[in-house]
Amino acid sequence: MIPFTITQAPSTHEAIQAAAAGGRYIAGGTTLIDLMREEVERPDRLIDINALPLKHIRAEGPDLIIGALARMSEVAVHPDTRRLHPVIGEALIEGASPQLRNMASMGGNLLQRVRCPYFRMLDAPCNKRIPGSGCSAIDGLNIGHAILGTSDQCAATHPSDVAVALVALEATMRVQGPQGERTFPVEELYRLPGDTPHLEHTLLPGELIVEIRVPGLSYSRRARYLKVRDRASYEFALIAAAAVIDLDGGVIREARLAVGGAGTRPWRLRAVEQALKGKRLERATLEAAARTAVEGARPLSGNQYKVELLPRTIVRALELAGEIA
Amino acid sequence: MSDDKYWDDARGDVDIASTRALSRRSVLQLAGAVTASTTIPEAFANTTPAAAPTPAAAIAAKVSFSVNGVRHSLELDPRQSLLDVMRERLELTGTKKGCNQGACGACTILVNGKRIVSCLTLAAMHSGAEITTIEGLASNGDLHPVQEAFIKHEGFQCGYCTPGQIISAVGCIAEGHAGSAEEIQFWMSGNICRCGAYPGICAAVADAAGRN
């Protein structure tokens, strides 16, 4: 770790000022400290934001409001989460470990860095760390990498589970920064790697996530998060799917679907949602719709199985959601 | 066997070692005594081993927190994790470093009653915190029910993941996640045991939860 100073921000305003002057926010620290120890992250000034009043979780009418500093574990078990958007709780407890969920903030969760092993290794080329240095994963170990939204420069997946659920539910986030406040969909937080894989998100310098709003959805209880992995727990998703469906006598009136482990960012599947509209919740129908998810997929040497696994995971997630009374 | 034997080991035939071992032993005894009483003698509250190295030319941060009921006011390198401060500074080596990457759970401690991995958090971020480590579970020489259950049910073999497992189990039970065998398995999956003592760990957690 390179030496740094750390100061606690007494207010959001002061935190933003300190960040505008070049400081880095730290909340749970589970990503940042890990990567600082590898010297992948090299901040020289940390702003501890844990004292800021952003830990709230509450309902506003049908909407679920989550403060950016609420911990994963708190959000997962909160009565309003379970009542309004149970799939968020489900996605949260499938992530990381109980200890890490007690530490990691919701804002930090959304801003996790990618899990590509080469990204962590300073002695391996990585376009995300050093633009133009090359991608080690494309011809190396890439079993966990994305098949959608990749570029020749980067194919790493975003590791968050809850982001997948939030994207499916069309959650928005409120951020504050030196230029003021703005609100935008969580989905728009993430960039595709393209020719600029070093730019992962759309936050402006000094911007701080303050709150996540998950709009109410009449059918939000008919939802499942299915995470597929070789180990039963404490492993990143090979493929994960958040499925939310509105059923009317066995016919899908509307569906929301997003997947993790498949794309370079949490991946909403609008075309599949469209294809499901008005169809019966039956295996063959679901399979036909799910297959469209991998159109244009670009697998690498080690992740071709995801082209098969992704549609199957989607089908199962939809079926599981459909089984909910 | 008694713990004296290890201290004899620590003394070995090396003089420098023996001074350290003795000072450490007295610190531990002291910590035990302090846990038992309610007031903290001010003179001991700041006790840190004399040999704790002060980093040359590093930026210092000040932090004050309580560990197992003993308050510590420290000046430290901001880079130091809570884990390293426990092990290298406060001589509380019961908390283990397994991976230092948040991927094994061996360093689990309770901070303000919640289980966390101490390797992925900076000590400088915990001013005012109430910290419990494995050394703080037993009181007056009586083992905590979870500690007793781990012995009874063979919840360990090599013992290295054990402090983390036990602290994690205390957290798991407090969270209300010890209702069934499968629930325990799920909520204890953040602690890897390479010896494979998982069935014993589950039995111990279930037993201790039942007694609570």
Add this chain to the structure above:
Amino acid sequence: MTMNVIGKPVARVDGRDKVTGRALYAAEFNQSNQAYAVIVNATVGLGRITGIDQAAVAKMPGVLSVLSHLNAPKLAYRPHKGSIDPKTGERLHVLQDEAVRFHGQPVALIVAETLDSAERAAAALRITYEAQRPIIDIADPDARAIVPESGRDHTRGDAEAAFANAPVNLKASYDIARENHNPMEPHATVAVWKGDKLTLWSKSQYVVNEQAEIAAIFGIPLENVQVICPFIGGAFGTSLRTWSHVTLAAMAARVTQRPVKLALTRKQMFFTTGHRPRTLQHVAIGATQDGKLTSLIHEGTGETSRYEQFSEALVASSSYLVSCPNVTTRYRLAALDTGTPVFMRGPGEASGVFALESALDELSYKLNIDPIELRRRNEPKLDEGVNKPFSSRSLIRCYDVGAERFQWLNRMPQPRSMLDGRLRIGIGVASATYPAYQAQSSARVRLLASGIAEVEVAASDMGPGTYTSMTQVAAETLGLPIDKVRFSLGRSDFPPAPSHGGSWTMASVGSAIRAACISVLEEAKKRPSTDRPLEATATTQRDAGVAGRFSMHAFGAVFAEVAIDPDVGTIRVRRALGVYGAGRIINPLLATSQCTGGMIGGIGMALMERTVLDRRDGRPVNAHMADYLMPVNLDTPKIEVQFVDEVDPHVNPLGVKGLGEIALVGMAPAIANAVFHATGKRIRRLPILLEDMLHA
């Protein structure tokens, strides 16, 4: 007088220390004025160092010393081969020249006032290399094939001809991934020099060898080195040898004249502390229609390094596990640009038995004979490999007991015939075996006037419960209650013990303790009343006559039930049972734990564990505990362990065969066989991953 302490489920005598955090592991012997050392590892897979910018780093805050081949002390590196070291080749000489032999080789060392300062300086050290492409793949045509000097091919009859003439035959190839031991405790050494005497608090499964090795490396008398290791946080073989980091810790302490602590990072534990070698195996079996084997050919190749020949008993069990008149086994090595492998739990057998037991299972389906019945029909009456009777062999009894307990008869014989809801269910079985070794060991017993017996051996306890079981042996032999026995281990100045591995600790150390106790009792008879403590030391080894007359092995039958999600391919083990005939069980509580743990290790081997090397530069890419998967609590099935009563009067005076290795051996093939039963898909590559199930 007998106390009947042996055979009782005595609770761990060190349990209280372990649950309170008082048990001290190597890195916890903090010393006054201690400095910290951090290793810098090569970032190329083969080549040489062309430059190191040491001066820039030496000026960094807190840095005490920067060492590389440019300025490190030239060490004696006297010839020394402990029983655990490869017989052929020469160990890595660390920081002695500019050559890079494998990715991750230590090339420099930072010593600093604090760990953070040392880590920072290590990251900042700039090293340039001239790099070549390493050969790291056992299947690489450029990999040099070696006939190991240690190994002998076994041939009886004419297996090739018998195979050609067999009414039924099959051929199959198996590929088992490289694994790393990944004990929870990272390797660590605290080194202190006082004059020319060195004390090492060091993680070791073999303290007397560590003492000898370090004395040889530094060219100092044996008695000047003391190695202390009261507790080991798991090892599974990775701490059998004395690796380069121990040398570096001692070097750092000598150069800086300070006590030095050196602990490896988790990533570094994939570089220089050994691994289970990747293996490629070919099995050919010929049989009659009624399932009697007529031919068995088992060939295997394992990884080794360029500088040492690591060999293990990969194909050895094929000469005695089944009866067959025509057998050929061949063992080869592929010399690669990697560090030297080392024994990992169930070494050799775990990999070799996977191939043989997978092939036998495959044959059973081909012949439409129940897999257990097939083993029964090929049960040998003696060890046909060496033409000697077994000292005892309970394999079929293990199958019988296991079949009943696991309700084998409820299994539907056809593949793909069992379902639980959507899930495909499969039940598989496999044999396990491991030799019952015994090595020379000494022990010292002291009877104090207070009635306490002190027992000392330079043995180790990496988790099986040596502290407890040896206390039981001493208490039983002396006729004392458990709490009157104080057993100590883990010091190189104690009477020597063999390495803590190979499942021979109880047979070796236990026998020595028993002999020393008998000896001290005789002494007591001669001197019934004395104020002075009575002391006896004994050294025991296997009786040469017994070794000449018998083949000695433990055997077991392992059952596994898997559930496979037909849609997303996830494989979970739901039930498992291991039944073992392993001689006398000293402590059923500890023995059950040890076997349960070994079986869970086998789940890892079957379904998760692999170290992936990047073929461009040999780097272990997944050198991280989130990427190198091992079972977590939720992966644990309902596991049962049972021991059949087995009295073996020959194997050693205690009648024990050892458990640590055999506990892992049969699990992976049992699981692979269950996967076949569930899906009809035979996977011959470990680990079996969900991606293998997508088309099953």
